[in-house]
Amino acid sequence: MESSCIEESTSDSASATPSVSPATNLTSPPPENLCRVGSGSSVVLDSEAESRKLPSSQYKGVVPQPNGRWGAQIYEKHQRVWLGTFNEEKEAAKAYDIAAQRFRGRDAVTNFKPLSDNEQDDIQSLFLNSHSKSEIVDMLRKHTYNDELLQSQRNYGGGGGGGGSDERNKREELSAAKAREQLFDKAVTPSDVGKLNRLVIPKQHAEKHFPLQIGNNSKGVLLNFEDNGGKVWRFRYSYWNSSQSYVLTKGWSRFVKEKNLKAGDIVSFQRSTGDEKQLYIDWKARMMSTGYGLGSLQMVQPVISVHPVQVVRLFGVNLFKTPTVNSVVGSSSSWSGKRVREMDFSSSLDLDCCKKHHVVGAL
DNA sequence: CTGTGTGTTGAT
DNA sequence: TCAACACACAGG
Secondary structure, three states, rough: OOOOEEOHHHHHHHOOOOOOOOOOOOOOOOOOOOOOOOOOOOOOOHHHHHOOOOOOOOOEEEEEEOOOOEEEEEEOEEEEEEEEEEOOOOHHHHHHHHHHHHOOOOOOOOOOOOOOHHHHHHOOOOOOOHHHHHHHHHHOOOOHHHHHHHHHHHHHHOOOOOOOOHHHHHHHHHHHHHHHEEEEEEOOOOOOOOOOOOEOOOOOOOOOOOOOOHHHHOEEEEEEEEOOOOOOEEEEEEEEOOOOEEEEEHHHHHHHHHHOOOOEEEEEEEEOOOOOOOEEEEOOOOOOOOOOOOOOOOOOOOOOOOOOOEEEEEEEEEEEEOOOOOOOOOOOOOOOOOOOOOOOOOOOOOOOOOOOOOOOOOO
C-alpha cells in the first residue's frame, strides 16, 4: 500500500461500483472486550459503541488511528492526500500545515502560525515552492521534511558558518528571481474566451489580490503579467459597475488567442514573493480528474501548452518539465499532476493545441 | 498479527 | 472540503 499516495481509483468505483456492504459480513465485529468496562456495576455493554470510538482531533487535517497514533490528510480536488501517521497529534497537525502551505499558498488556513515575512519563513516558502507537491508529501510521510529543510537552509547560508559570497549569491539569486506565490486559478468560462475581450476575476480573489484604488474604479489600471515564456502581457483591470464584476479587459483577447484558450481551461495567477511584486499568469488545459503523482509517480501533463518541453526522469518515471529552470509554480510542480494511466485523455488531451476543441460548456 | 491508509459516507 | 468510521490488505 505504498505504491501511490493519492486516492486514485477514479474509474474503478465508477465502473465497478462494488456496492459495498458485503451483506454476508456476519463475521461479527471485533470481540469487543478491550473496553475495561467500568468496574463491575451495572454497565450494560454500552461500551460496545463507546469504547471503540476514536478520539477526534482538535486539529485540522488530523485523524485518529486505531492504535492511538494520528494520521494527517489534506484534500484537494475531491481527493484525499494522505500525509502519513504520527505519534503525536501535534506532529500530524504540523504536517498538515506544511502541506496546506504548499498546496494552498501562504495564506492557507493552518493549525499553527502560518508563514509570514521574516527571513526564515521566506526561506521555507522558497523551499516549499521549489519542490513538487508530491515531493513535499513524501517528506511528510517519511518524516524527513525538517531535515530536508535544514539541509536547504545550509545551502543558502541561512546560518551555516563558513559560507561565503558564493552561498550568499546563490541565495539572493533564488529569492530574487524565483519565489512565486500562487494567488488563484480560474476555469475560464465560454464568455471569458469569447468575443467579449474580458476575463471576469472572481470578486473574492479580485478584492484580495488586486485591490483597486478607490479613485481608479472607473478607469481601472494597467497590470503587467509575465507568462511562462517570459513574455509580458498588459491588461486593463477594472470594475464594471453594471455587472458588479472585476475584469481584465484590454489585452485579454490577445492572450486568449495566443494561448488558444478554451472554455474550461485554467488560468492561474501568481505573484513573486520578493520585494517586487511581479505578477505572473499561466494556464493549463482543463483537467478532468486531478491527481498528484505521489510517492513515485508523477504525471504527464496532457497539455501542450506552447512551452517547449523536456522530459525529465524522476523517481524512475518520465516527467515533462518546462525549461524554466527554477521550477516554481509553473513547471513540474503545480501544473503537473496527472497520473499516467489508462490514458483517459479523453477530453483533456485535445492535443493539437490549435484545432479541435471540446465542448466544455457545462461541466 | 499489527497498523496504515483507503473506501465511503454524511455533514459543512 | 473535511472528518468519522470500518476494514482490506501490506508488511513484518
